[in-house]
Amino acid sequence: MYDISNLSNLPQLRSLSPATMAAFENFDRAAMAPGTIPRRYKELIAVAVAIATQCPYSLEVHRTNAENAGVTEAELAEAVFLAATMRATAAIAHGTHLVGPRKAKRQNTP
Template sequence: MTYYEEDDLQRFSEVGKHRPDLFEKFMTWYQACQEDGALSRREKALIGLAVAHALQCPYCIDSYSQSCLESGSNMEQMTEAIHMASAIRGGASLIHGLQAHKSVNKVSM
């Protein structure tokens, strides 16, 4: 058995089974976030794809890959968005290296 089943994404609404009121509010808000505004749907889908990769959520990656294609993005644009997420995640890991330096310096003093 794998933790991530492809058809689980189709069952997402089951999460709201025990508190449908909260799930409905979430879905209304989530759908509103996807609409054109200061950012286009295409731009929002690319942001979603980047965040999905940074969070390493396979369901989100599948969903936002499809959203990107449906909103007119191409593979080159999607790849750049993924690289941006990777660069930020990598930079965040590196900057936390300062914490290791501080710890070592405390012990070494």
Template structure:
């Protein structure tokens, strides 16, 4: 993916969180586990993983893309569902650019050269 991405090796850096902010790490881990619990949620896990994948694609987080693409597949997502998820994320990013372009026109209104 990138020269900075190392799925296995990068996990070693979690030790900084463990050593410096273990309470926050524990709270985050529990929160994440609750969000992605396999049971007890209204939205099925496959769809939550596809949502997470779309967000990861939108924010361009290689770690999220890696984790949630694999977890979505494990939860039963098809390649077509992954593709459609990527297209949804792409549309949202493009829509954001379009909308912020309009905001630029609004903010620049009344300013002359």
């Protein structure tokens, strides 16, 4: 199902919703444009987000962009663990909704 060649379907998607795709492309360009955060860091952040969101397409695109921006293999590896800890931390934080005062209230409900 996930095949990088599927990105060749982007022109068809664009033709089906040109205004929305143009708005997205403008947003994407603006977010990734040079600014306070250097390009290599933006690409490294994008790699970590792609890992955390499990998007194989973004991972492939931003890995290539990161490498072209001078990101090292060691930095990519560190981004993997950063993404993993962020995802795990989110799971732990969401788990706090299952314990505490609300739990006690549910236990007393018939």
